[in-house]
Each structure stands twice: as C-alpha cells, then as structure tokens.
Amino acid sequence: MTVHLKQDAPDNRDVLDGTGQGVIGAPLPRPEGLMKVTGTATYAAEYAVEGCLEGVLVTVPVTRGEVLSIDEHSVLTMPGVVAVISDERMTGRPAQGMAGEAPFQPAQEVCYWGQPVALVVADTFEQARDAAKHLAMEWRSEDAPIDPASVETEEDESTLQGDLAHAMAEAAHSVDVVITTEGHASAAMEPHAALAQWNDGALTVHASLQMLKFNRAELADSLGLEEEQVRLLSPYVGGGFGSKLGVSQEVVAASLAAMKLGRPVRVVMSRQQVFQTVERRSETHQRIRLAADAEGKLTGFGHEALVSNLPGETFAEPVLQSSQFLYAGENRLLKLDLARIHRMTAGSVRAPGEAVGVQTVEQAMDMLAEKVGMDPIELRLRNIPEVHPAKGTPFSSRKLAECLREGAAAFGWEPRPRAPRHTREGEWWIGTGVASGARVHFVEEAKARVTLRPDGTALVETDMTDIGTGTYAILGQVAGEMLGLVPDDIEVRLGDTDLPPGSGSGGSVGAASCGSAVFLACQGLREQLAKRLNVGADELALKDGFARWDGGEKALPELLGGEPLECTGHFEPGASTEDLTVSSFGAFFAEVAVNRWTGETRVRRMTGAFGFGRVLNARTARSQCLGGLTWCIGNALTESLLFDPVDGHLANCDLAEYHVPVNRDVPDLEVLLLEERDAAASPIQAKGVGELGLCGGAGAIANAIYDACGARVFAYPMTPDRVMAAMESSRPPSEST
Amino acid sequence: MRPFDYQRAERLEHAAQLTGEPDTLALAGGTNLVDLMKLQVETPQTLVDIGRLSLGTIAEDGEGLRIGALATNTATAVHPRVLADYPVLARAILAGATQQLRNKATTGGNLCQRTRCYYFTNIDQPCNKREPGSGCGAIKGIARIHAVLGTSPQCIATYPGDMAVAMAALDASVEIASERRSRTVPVRNFHRLPGDTPEKDNVLEPGEIITAVTLPAPVGGVQLYRKVRERSSYAFALCSVAAVVDLEEGRFTRADLAFGGLAHKPWHDPRIADLLIGSEPSLALFDKAADLLLEGAESYGENDFKIPLARRTLAAVLCEATGVEP
Incomplete structure (x- = not known):
C-alpha cells in the first residue's frame, strides 16, 4: 500500500512526540560509521569489477x-x-x-x-x-x-x-x-x-x-x-x-x-x-x-x-x-x-546564497551597531521583523532571538557597544564578534518503502543518499520511533534507483523530506496493524517490538504471522508553507586572535546556536553544525578560487593551494541545538540543518577581527595581506603597529 | 605520468653514475617528485631510487653536526642535538608540510624541492622553468605567492621550503658527491636566482648526489623561525624569517637572518648582519634592516603585500628575539 500526503496544512499533532519509543532525536551513532572509518564501506570507484x-x-x-x-x-x-x-x-x-x-x-x-x-x-x-x-x-x-x-x-x-x-x-x-x-x-x-x-x-x-x-x-x-x-x-x-x-x-x-x-x-x-x-x-x-x-x-x-x-x-x-x-x-x-x-x-x-549573502549583512549590522552606540546583539533583537517585511507573511517558527540570547550566554558574550583593541596578548589582538544566521527551508517530493519483516525487524528503502550527513541513522530513527523498534532492528538501504525515489541530498531537504516519507510509510503500517487488531490506529502503541492496546499485547512477529507487511510513504510539498515564511535560524559567536604584525587571524573559539525544527538525531545534527562552523572559518579566512586574469583558468586547483581549514585552524566549537516544532515545514516538524551552520558565521569572524584590531576588512577571505592593509589604514596616526 | 624505468642504486658511485645519464632523476622520499610526475611536470625516462643508500645518519661532525641526505625531516627535527643546539632548524622543519610528509621527506630531497608556482605545476600554461622559452604566466597572472627579491623577467617563482631557510641562517653546507669529485657548497649558495636559466633551481649538476648537510659548531643565541601563512598548518610561507640572534651588553653580537617565501632561494643578505652587529636593538634599526633587505624589491601586483609583510615580519622576529617593545 501507499500512503500519500501532499502537505497542504500545518501538522500540529507532533506524532513523534507521543510514540514513546524514545529514539527520535537521540544522539545515536551512525549505523554505517564503523564501516566508513575502517574502509569497508565501498565508494563508487572501489568496486572490483x-x-x-x-x-x-x-x-x-x-x-x-x-x-x-x-x-x-x-x-x-x-x-x-x-x-x-x-x-x-x-x-x-x-x-x-x-x-x-x-x-x-x-x-x-x-x-x-x-x-x-x-x-x-x-x-x-x-x-x-x-x-x-x-x-x-x-x-x-x-x-x-x-x-x-x-x-x-x-x-x-x-x-x-x-x-x-x-x-x-x-x-x-x-x-x-x-x-x-x-x-x-x-x-x-x-x-x-x-x-x-x-x-x-x-x-x-x-x-x-x-x-x-x-x-x-x-x-x-x-x-x-x-x-x-x-x-x-x-x-x-x-x-x-x-x-x-x-x-x-x-x-x-x-x-x-x-x-x-x-x-x-x-x-x-x-x-x-x-x-x-x-x-x-x-x-x-x-x-x-x-x-x-x-x-x-x-x-x-x-x-x-x-x-x-x-x-x-x-x-x-x-x-x-x-x-x-x-x-x-x-x-x-x-x-x-x-x-x-x-x-x-x-x-x-x-x-x-546564504553562505556568502548573510555574512556581509552581518558585517553591516556590526557597523551600524557601532554608529548607534549599541550592543550588536541588542541591535539585531530590535530589528527582528514581526512578519516577512515585504510579503507580510508570518514566520512558521523562528528561534532567532533565542539563538542570539542563549548563544550569547553560552559563549560568555559581554553586552556592550564595540570598542576595538581592548585586549592584547603578546603579539595578538583578541576580539569577539556575533552574527545572525538564516537559511531558507525547502522540501522535495520523496518516497520511501518500509517493510516489517516476519521476524519483527524493519527494512527502510529509498534511493535517498547519505553524503556523510547521517541519513542512515535518522531514517532508522524515524522508523524506530513510529514502529516501536530499537535502531538495531532496523535496516536502512539507500542510494539505489531501483528503490523508491527519495528527495536526494541537496538544499538541506533530505532529512525533512525523506524523514516524512518514512514517517508516512510507518503510519500506513501502524494502520494496517491496528486494523488486524480491530483497534483504532491511535489506540495502538508500538514499543520495543510489541504492539499494545487496551487490553492486549502481542509481539510483532506474532502479529505479523510469518508474512511481511509493507507500505510506501509518498510525501509531497503542498500549500502548508504558502502563506508563511519558513526558514531555519541561528546565531554565531567567534573569538579571534589577530597578529598585530602580520594580520594573520586565528579563530580561538566559536559558538553556534541553531533552531531548525525537530532534531532527529542530536549527534548527526550537531555534526552538521560543526561542519558548518568549520566552513565559516574557511569562508572567512582562507578559501578563495584564484582565476587567471588572462585566460580565466583556475590556478589553485588542489588541496595544497585551495586552503580549506586544517585541524589546527579549527578550535573548540560549541553547538547549541534549540529544539522547536515547525508544523508547516514538514509532517515531522523538522526543517533543514545541513547548510545552516555556515550561513552567517563568517560575519561573526569578520566582526571579531574588527573588535580585536580595529580593522574593517571588506573582502573575503580575510587573508593576512588584507587584514594587514586594513590595520594600516585604520591605525590612529599616533599609534605604532 | 609518463612511463619510466625504475632502478635502485645500491652504492653511491652507482647512483652518481646512473643519475649522470640524460633524463634521469634521483628518487628519495618522493613527496615532491612523484606529485610532479603525476602532473607530468617532471617526465624522467629513468628514476634512480637512492633510498637504500646509507645516507640517513645524523652524527657528530667535530663540534658541528652532519645530517645525512636521507635523514628524514622528522628524524632531523626531533634529534636531540638539533633540538639543543640548532633549534631554529627544528622549528623550521616542523613549520613545513604535515607529519606524514615529514616522515617521508628527506634532507637532500627537501633542498631540491621545486617551486609551488601555479604555472609551473600546470603543463598547459607557459613556464620558463618547466619549458624554457615558453614564457612566464605568473608575471601577468596569479602572482600572490611569488617572489619580490632577485626575480628576473623570465621567472618570479619562489623556493617553497622552510628547512633550507633555517640552514641558510645557520650557514650550513651541502656535501655533494659525483663519480669524479666531491665538493661542498654553502647552503646560502646552493640555490640560485632565476636569471635567464630559471630551469636550474640550484647548483647541482647531472650525476651529482647530495650526501649530507653539515651544520657548523653551535653558536647559541636566540633562534627563531617565523612563518607567515593563511592557515596555521599545511601551507607554504607567504614570508618566513629564520633568525639566529645574540646580544651582549644590549648590543647585537650576532644577527644571522635568512628569509623564505621572498625569492627563488632562501634569501640571505650579509649587509643586514653588518648593520645590526654592534648596534642597540630598536624599531628604527629594524626598519633600516628591512630597508636593506627590500632594497631593489619588485612586486607584481598580487604580491605587492609581501614587501610590507617582510618588513613587519622582520620587525616581529627581531622584537621577539631582543625584547624590544613595539
């Protein structure tokens, strides 16, 4: 059977909060993690044919x-x-x-x-x-x-x-x-x-x-x-x-x-x-x-x-x-x-878009806060619009203010107007900066098939990919939560076009879209099980491999009677977001050290606070945010494609010369996940998180550079030469370097 | 990568004889050469693997230290004598590459490391170093990492290494052997300026094998290696300074400085020591030293910043070495 939902209305039922298995959102490890780190997960070029x-x-x-x-x-x-x-x-x-x-x-x-x-x-x-x-x-x-x-x-x-x-x-x-x-x-x-x-x-x-x-x-x-x-x-x-x-x-x-x-x-x-x-x-x-x-x-x-x-x-x-x-x-x-x-x-x-479009606005906001003579967080809080400023549509959910406030508390932000060059440690100026973050939310049509096997375990199948994000883990968790199974009893098969077509991984759509398809398939399975027991689907509780209802309990294998039970979930975006603004939000805080001589900038710590609807797996979600923060560092300080001015060829085309951050560039990163439910975003109340972590954070680093050394740099990446030049031009004539 | 013949040299004489043949290159750690072969920048007909030669020893050499050509960068950087008496060398080596690369890279190979110029490593671009007479793509192109000292209209590439910069400050010498003769060349004279023959990185002739680098008797003092780069590891120097500095009664008694990232060779200008020795350290004096260093410096747009950066890095190192407050 197929359960099809074109989501035309917000879903406020928060079904996954009432199912009781307790795996949804849990910081579970990836089921395929060990294979990946031991080299036994086979990648495209590695098949022996x-x-x-x-x-x-x-x-x-x-x-x-x-x-x-x-x-x-x-x-x-x-x-x-x-x-x-x-x-x-x-x-x-x-x-x-x-x-x-x-x-x-x-x-x-x-x-x-x-x-x-x-x-x-x-x-x-x-x-x-x-x-x-x-x-x-x-x-x-x-x-x-x-x-x-x-x-x-x-x-x-x-x-x-x-x-x-x-x-x-x-x-x-x-x-x-x-x-x-x-x-x-x-x-x-x-x-x-x-x-x-x-x-x-x-x-x-x-x-x-x-x-x-x-x-x-x-x-x-x-x-x-x-x-x-x-x-x-x-x-x-x-x-x-x-x-x-x-x-x-x-x-x-x-x-x-x-x-x-x-x-x-x-x-x-x-x-x-x-x-x-x-x-x-x-x-x-x-x-x-x-x-x-x-x-x-x-x-x-x-x-x-x-x-x-x-x-x-x-x-x-x-x-x-x-x-x-x-x-x-x-x-x-x-x-x-x-x-x-x-x-x-x-x-x-x-x-x-946001990976380069938010940080520039956030630099301008920092400059405005200085002109107004106001703590930059306060300036941002004052300017969070009630509704979409052009369309007038309300926000489906938005944790921006909470991210700014709770992130500030976790980071130890000193609320004050910025006054650069306040702290120096040896050759290094130390400063802090803040930025808001935002990333629009998308969903995409997705199908997934879930099979309850006669032994009471489940199989989740879709052509969805796991590009390192944790899809295997989260789809298993959605199914586990809905079917009352522990993750070890769920097998997830992905990445094969012979399987029902999922959303694919891109634009942070995967978790909410495919998660919803799995959710719908499991709803169908629950209905079929309830039907067998002659109870309403909402009277049926599934937990730890048992079906329970008023007056009864049966282990799943017994209930299945030696036959598999299968259902395909088909999720389609509908009108639920039509009159709403749907986006994930966050806030970034950075502390940097800027060398007074050379303009070299090192990030000393970063905090990111993020609200993106329901968290499906706190570990893999955090991991996405950590990756995003790391991208912020590269975006702010080192990454730049260099095109030859004569023939336009790309000059720096390897990892020695295109500078992504190395381990030593990435300090302790702190991630706060601010849970919320977004009923319009998806039937599982989740929004995307894969990209949010890099949408604005480079601006926090830029603002921290200013707070440290007084240099406003208006070109990313803020390489030593650019910071050095901006320090030169910003230096009061009476001061030496 | 072109197909090539592989030969293993069992003895030094054998290696010297084989590498004297045309289109033949010596292979040691391979961390640079193999990459360049994959890119078809280097296309030897024959590779002579010298890795089995007994050239890996680090040993006392009178009061000094003799580092075998096949001693790995890691072995050198952690050697107790290097750490105790030549800390600038340990610091420079550890500022370069990554631990994995340093475990493979050798002393002789590192001296022969080729430039990172984007046009040198792209065989579909002009490069006089790779293909004499084809032109220089960098001069009007992406010259961000390029030289500002000792350039020629033919080539503005830099020598990319760190180790040799420290060796130049320490006034180390390169021992070179061939079938016919052995000779010793100061590190300061080992690399050359591009001139009209940028294809020649250094003075090594076909059939010559580096056997060791010898460090003179320790001189003590403050030894610093300062490397400026965009990210904090696994990046080549935009500018680097190796400094061996000593003061007595508030005046310089030693000021051996060498610079990386600025030229086709580790840059050493004896006039800087002449200026500093006998003088009291001050910001004004450091500025004069930078004037000497950068006299005749020429930049190519994208690397204009290296001139002020070199000035500032020199001041930073001398401030740190002498305690002068900026």
Missing part, C-alpha cells in the same frame, strides 16, 4: 572555442589504449542541481578553460592517464570575457519597496558598504567517480552523486536512453557539498564508453579536474545599505549583488535569499545581477 577498463578525461586549454578534430590514432597505438571516446553526447559541464535533464552538450563546444572534451580508455589507469596527455587535437579559440566587471549584466531578481535612497538620506544612522567574496570550491574528499556497466541494453553506474532520481533522468537524457534503462548506485558518498547534485562529466563519459565498448569502464577525476571542471560558487560583489533611526530601528534595507555564470546556465548564486526577511526596514531594495563570463560552471556549493 572483472575486466574493467579505465578512462581518463581529456581537457583542453582553451577558454572559449571549439574542438575541430581529435586524432584518435595519435594514441591508439600506445600500450594498452583501447579507445578514444569523443561522442557528441559527451557533456562539458555538470548538470545543475535538480535539473533532471542533460547538461550542455556537445562537450566539443568549449566554454571554459580546462573543459573535458574526450575520454581515453585503456587497460590500466596509468596507460589511460599517459595517453590522455598525448591525444592530438585541433581547436579554434576565440576571445571570451572572464572578469564579471567587464561585461554588461542581466537582472536576475529584484524587490523594491518604498524609497531606500530617501530612507538613507533621512536616517539618523546609516551604513553603505561594498563587500566582496571570492569563488569557493566544494572540495569534497571523494573525487568525482563513476563505474559504468552496459549489459543487454541496461546501464548500471556506480557513481558519487547526491540526488539520484534527478541524476538518473539527467544521465538518461544525456545518453538518449529511457530512464528505465539506467540504474544508479550511490550507497556511500564521500562528501558532495553541492558538487554532486547533478551528473558531471565523468558519469556521462564512463557510460558512453561502457556502451560503446561493451565492457565496464571506470572514470575517476583527478583532484585538479574536480576543481577545474565541476563547479564553483560564484564570486560576489555586494552592496549593503542600512538606514536606522536614533534607536537603531531599521527604516531601510538594501542588498545588491553581482554574481556570475557561464552563458546558458540558469543558476545565479541566490545571495539575497535570506536578506528578504532576516531584518526589518520598510524601505527595501534587493537586487541580484548576473554577469555572463567564461569561468567554469557556477552552481550550488553548500548553502548557495
């Missing part, structure tokens, strides 16, 4: 142009080389998240430097890699804009309300500031990889992907196959962070090769190829304007941003997403512009 050929993608050093010819014979005589694949179905770009259709084809039309255009297949990886460097090609190249400031821009979205310019002119206090951020890479640990097998018209691909139902459609469309001919397997994914939302070039190339050669083909991108060809977060150029009255109440709010992407791509980093509703201000101007340039595809990198 007999007769498997190895493919290496061939890229061209052209910014824009066309491959005119590929001389296969230049490499076919090399040892071990089997084939050169340059099919016109090859894809030069990845599919955008949830595209569900083929990305740009053919690959031979080159739009960015380093685009893959062909695949060399050989018996061994080493042979293929060598031959890939020897493949002779002819191409034509043409001039291409690579600097977003050099082209005319197109408007992507705008909100206009009242008269911001007038509000700025009339304001008792105002801030008008331009802040830039540079491109980011997802930098997942597992490189993009695919192992394709073609048998009797059926394609099976082990791949590292986040959203299988979309990926299946993208791959089928790329290849000219029916979706039913394609099976994707991604039971374990070594991080995605957006870079595996859509199928990228290696998946299509491996599939084409397997189809052409009739043999299994594996393609693993090199680290450099992952950096250069998959996707980037766009750099941004942002202008923030805040107008406030004498008491610090916002009267005007402006946020304009310029981002970039390749011609033909619909994605524009949604920088303004949470600026729409985070703070009050009746006069509003929000505008997003897009520049078409020839750097590699811009797409979703963890928390697209």
Whole structure:
C-alpha cells in the first residue's frame, strides 16, 4: 500500500512526540560509521569489477572555442589504449542541481578553460592517464570575457519597496558598504567517480552523486536512453557539498564508453579536474545599505549583488535569499545581477546564497551597531521583523532571538557597544564578534518503502543518499520511533534507483523530506496493524517490538504471522508553507586572535546556536553544525578560487593551494541545538540543518577581527595581506603597529 | 605520468653514475617528485631510487653536526642535538608540510624541492622553468605567492621550503658527491636566482648526489623561525624569517637572518648582519634592516603585500628575539 500526503496544512499533532519509543532525536551513532572509518564501506570507484577498463578525461586549454578534430590514432597505438571516446553526447559541464535533464552538450563546444572534451580508455589507469596527455587535437579559440566587471549584466531578481535612497538620506544612522567574496570550491574528499556497466541494453553506474532520481533522468537524457534503462548506485558518498547534485562529466563519459565498448569502464577525476571542471560558487560583489533611526530601528534595507555564470546556465548564486526577511526596514531594495563570463560552471556549493549573502549583512549590522552606540546583539533583537517585511507573511517558527540570547550566554558574550583593541596578548589582538544566521527551508517530493519483516525487524528503502550527513541513522530513527523498534532492528538501504525515489541530498531537504516519507510509510503500517487488531490506529502503541492496546499485547512477529507487511510513504510539498515564511535560524559567536604584525587571524573559539525544527538525531545534527562552523572559518579566512586574469583558468586547483581549514585552524566549537516544532515545514516538524551552520558565521569572524584590531576588512577571505592593509589604514596616526 | 624505468642504486658511485645519464632523476622520499610526475611536470625516462643508500645518519661532525641526505625531516627535527643546539632548524622543519610528509621527506630531497608556482605545476600554461622559452604566466597572472627579491623577467617563482631557510641562517653546507669529485657548497649558495636559466633551481649538476648537510659548531643565541601563512598548518610561507640572534651588553653580537617565501632561494643578505652587529636593538634599526633587505624589491601586483609583510615580519622576529617593545 501507499500512503500519500501532499502537505497542504500545518501538522500540529507532533506524532513523534507521543510514540514513546524514545529514539527520535537521540544522539545515536551512525549505523554505517564503523564501516566508513575502517574502509569497508565501498565508494563508487572501489568496486572490483572483472575486466574493467579505465578512462581518463581529456581537457583542453582553451577558454572559449571549439574542438575541430581529435586524432584518435595519435594514441591508439600506445600500450594498452583501447579507445578514444569523443561522442557528441559527451557533456562539458555538470548538470545543475535538480535539473533532471542533460547538461550542455556537445562537450566539443568549449566554454571554459580546462573543459573535458574526450575520454581515453585503456587497460590500466596509468596507460589511460599517459595517453590522455598525448591525444592530438585541433581547436579554434576565440576571445571570451572572464572578469564579471567587464561585461554588461542581466537582472536576475529584484524587490523594491518604498524609497531606500530617501530612507538613507533621512536616517539618523546609516551604513553603505561594498563587500566582496571570492569563488569557493566544494572540495569534497571523494573525487568525482563513476563505474559504468552496459549489459543487454541496461546501464548500471556506480557513481558519487547526491540526488539520484534527478541524476538518473539527467544521465538518461544525456545518453538518449529511457530512464528505465539506467540504474544508479550511490550507497556511500564521500562528501558532495553541492558538487554532486547533478551528473558531471565523468558519469556521462564512463557510460558512453561502457556502451560503446561493451565492457565496464571506470572514470575517476583527478583532484585538479574536480576543481577545474565541476563547479564553483560564484564570486560576489555586494552592496549593503542600512538606514536606522536614533534607536537603531531599521527604516531601510538594501542588498545588491553581482554574481556570475557561464552563458546558458540558469543558476545565479541566490545571495539575497535570506536578506528578504532576516531584518526589518520598510524601505527595501534587493537586487541580484548576473554577469555572463567564461569561468567554469557556477552552481550550488553548500548553502548557495546564504553562505556568502548573510555574512556581509552581518558585517553591516556590526557597523551600524557601532554608529548607534549599541550592543550588536541588542541591535539585531530590535530589528527582528514581526512578519516577512515585504510579503507580510508570518514566520512558521523562528528561534532567532533565542539563538542570539542563549548563544550569547553560552559563549560568555559581554553586552556592550564595540570598542576595538581592548585586549592584547603578546603579539595578538583578541576580539569577539556575533552574527545572525538564516537559511531558507525547502522540501522535495520523496518516497520511501518500509517493510516489517516476519521476524519483527524493519527494512527502510529509498534511493535517498547519505553524503556523510547521517541519513542512515535518522531514517532508522524515524522508523524506530513510529514502529516501536530499537535502531538495531532496523535496516536502512539507500542510494539505489531501483528503490523508491527519495528527495536526494541537496538544499538541506533530505532529512525533512525523506524523514516524512518514512514517517508516512510507518503510519500506513501502524494502520494496517491496528486494523488486524480491530483497534483504532491511535489506540495502538508500538514499543520495543510489541504492539499494545487496551487490553492486549502481542509481539510483532506474532502479529505479523510469518508474512511481511509493507507500505510506501509518498510525501509531497503542498500549500502548508504558502502563506508563511519558513526558514531555519541561528546565531554565531567567534573569538579571534589577530597578529598585530602580520594580520594573520586565528579563530580561538566559536559558538553556534541553531533552531531548525525537530532534531532527529542530536549527534548527526550537531555534526552538521560543526561542519558548518568549520566552513565559516574557511569562508572567512582562507578559501578563495584564484582565476587567471588572462585566460580565466583556475590556478589553485588542489588541496595544497585551495586552503580549506586544517585541524589546527579549527578550535573548540560549541553547538547549541534549540529544539522547536515547525508544523508547516514538514509532517515531522523538522526543517533543514545541513547548510545552516555556515550561513552567517563568517560575519561573526569578520566582526571579531574588527573588535580585536580595529580593522574593517571588506573582502573575503580575510587573508593576512588584507587584514594587514586594513590595520594600516585604520591605525590612529599616533599609534605604532 | 609518463612511463619510466625504475632502478635502485645500491652504492653511491652507482647512483652518481646512473643519475649522470640524460633524463634521469634521483628518487628519495618522493613527496615532491612523484606529485610532479603525476602532473607530468617532471617526465624522467629513468628514476634512480637512492633510498637504500646509507645516507640517513645524523652524527657528530667535530663540534658541528652532519645530517645525512636521507635523514628524514622528522628524524632531523626531533634529534636531540638539533633540538639543543640548532633549534631554529627544528622549528623550521616542523613549520613545513604535515607529519606524514615529514616522515617521508628527506634532507637532500627537501633542498631540491621545486617551486609551488601555479604555472609551473600546470603543463598547459607557459613556464620558463618547466619549458624554457615558453614564457612566464605568473608575471601577468596569479602572482600572490611569488617572489619580490632577485626575480628576473623570465621567472618570479619562489623556493617553497622552510628547512633550507633555517640552514641558510645557520650557514650550513651541502656535501655533494659525483663519480669524479666531491665538493661542498654553502647552503646560502646552493640555490640560485632565476636569471635567464630559471630551469636550474640550484647548483647541482647531472650525476651529482647530495650526501649530507653539515651544520657548523653551535653558536647559541636566540633562534627563531617565523612563518607567515593563511592557515596555521599545511601551507607554504607567504614570508618566513629564520633568525639566529645574540646580544651582549644590549648590543647585537650576532644577527644571522635568512628569509623564505621572498625569492627563488632562501634569501640571505650579509649587509643586514653588518648593520645590526654592534648596534642597540630598536624599531628604527629594524626598519633600516628591512630597508636593506627590500632594497631593489619588485612586486607584481598580487604580491605587492609581501614587501610590507617582510618588513613587519622582520620587525616581529627581531622584537621577539631582543625584547624590544613595539
């Protein structure tokens, strides 16, 4: 049977609070954790398949142009080389998240430097890699804009309300500031990889992907196959962070090769190829304007941003997403512009939009607090709007004020107007900063099948992925809570398109969407069990493997009578959020040390407080937040894609030169989970948490830098040179360094 | 990676003979060479594995210390004599790479570490160091990590290491052997400036093998290694300073300074010691030292910051070494 719910109304029943098994929300370890840390969880490239050929993608050093010819014979005589694949179905770009259709084809039309255009297949990886460097090609190249400031821009979205310019002119206090951020890479640990097998018209691909139902459609469309001919397997994914939302070039190339050669083909991108060809977060150029009255109440709010992407791509980093509703201000101007340039595809990198759009607003708020002469937390509290400031819709739930207050208490925040350079330890200025956080909430259609097996254990199945987030754990917990089972009695199978299509992992939709599908399936099972016992479903209690009702008790195996019981849950987003603003919220606190000589900045501690609806597993949720805080550190201080000004190629394309934080950069991080129930967000009252932890926190670090040394830096990442220069310009003439 | 022949040298003479052949490179720890081979930046026809040679010993050498070319960075950094008498060397080594890399990397290999220039490591970009005559992509490109001292129109790459910077401050020497002769070269003269032949990182000739680095008799004093970088580990220096400094009666009696991240070689300018020795430490004096250091410095836009950064880092190190309050 199937239980289908299109959620058109908030669900205030809080069913999971009344079930009584006590596993929902518990900080349980991941069931697959031991396999992952002992190397026995098998990732896409690791399957031992007999007769498997190895493919290496061939890229061209052209910014824009066309491959005119590929001389296969230049490499076919090399040892071990089997084939050169340059099919016109090859894809030069990845599919955008949830595209569900083929990305740009053919690959031979080159739009960015380093685009893959062909695949060399050989018996061994080493042979293929060598031959890939020897493949002779002819191409034509043409001039291409690579600097977003050099082209005319197109408007992507705008909100206009009242008269911001007038509000700025009339304001008792105002801030008008331009802040830039540079491109980011997802930098997942597992490189993009695919192992394709073609048998009797059926394609099976082990791949590292986040959203299988979309990926299946993208791959089928790329290849000219029916979706039913394609099976994707991604039971374990070594991080995605957006870079595996859509199928990228290696998946299509491996599939084409397997189809052409009739043999299994594996393609693993090199680290450099992952950096250069998959996707980037766009750099941004942002202008923030805040107008406030004498008491610090916002009267005007402006946020304009310029981002970039390749011609033909619909994605524009949604920088303004949470600026729409985070703070009050009746006069509003929000505008997003897009520049078409020839750097590699811009797409979703963890928390697209807020990951770079909140921190800039939070810096401006810090500057405003200083002008008003007010504690920056107080300024924020005063400007939390009652309803969405443009749409007038109320918030479904919002813990922003609580996050600010309780986070401040946990952090030991001193409530006072900021006055920089108050504390020095040797060469290091010490300071603290705060920022609000917000991330819009999405849900996505999802199906999951739950089977109660005759022995009283349960099986949860969906094509949903676990990209390191804890999906295996939380889906088991939802099922355990609903069916009265301990987690050890639940098996969760994921990452296989033969299973019912889930939401996929992206946009923080997974937990609420697939969790709801499992919830619905379990509701169906409960109803069936109740029916067998002739009791109402709400009169039935399931706990520790027993069904109990008024006057009776039965162990599940007995109740099942040797037969399995199965139900598919089908969750669909509906109108429940239509007249509401639904978002997760948080607050960030950072203490930094800034070197008075060199501008080197080290984060000494961070606290993050987050409210995102029901917590399904306190351990994995906290883990997501810890990861988010770590991203804040990289975002604030070190991460930056460096594009060559001449040909636009990405210069720093490995983990030695693209600086994600290392262990030593990440101090003790404290996470507060502020539980709430959001009835509109999902039937299990949960919102997304996967991305919230990095939406604003870099602003807390920026504000802490100012509090420490008096330097306002208006460019992320705040590398030593930038902090040093800002210290120079902010230094009162009477003082030395 | 190009296919290559692998040979294992059993004796030093054998190694010297083999590496004298064209397109042949010596393999020690492999932490740099193997990466560059994967990127096809290095394409030797033959690799001569010298890892089995008996060159790993760290031993007394008169009053000084002789560090075998195959002694690992880890072994050197934790050696009791190094910790006691040459702490600047231990600090510099520990400031570099990661523990895993230091466990493999060797003394000789580290001296021969090649630049991290983005254009050098990308074979689809011009680079005079990798492919003489192809041009320099960095000069008009991403030059953030590049040199400001001793550059040439052909090349603005830096020597990326830390260990050799400390060795330059300590005035260590490199022992080099070949089939025909042995010679000793001061570390300060081992690396070269790019000039018109940027493809040559150092003075090592084909068929020459580094056998050891010798440290002179200990000189004591305050020994510091200061490395400025964006993240606190696993990053190459934007600028670094190795300092061996001593004072008597409030005046400098020793001021051996070497700088990393600024040039194609560990930078040592004897005029700085001449200026400092005999003088009382002060911020004004440190500024004069920086004037000497940065005389003739040239930057390329993205690395403009290295000039003030070097000045500030030098002042920071000298303040720490002398107790001068900024």
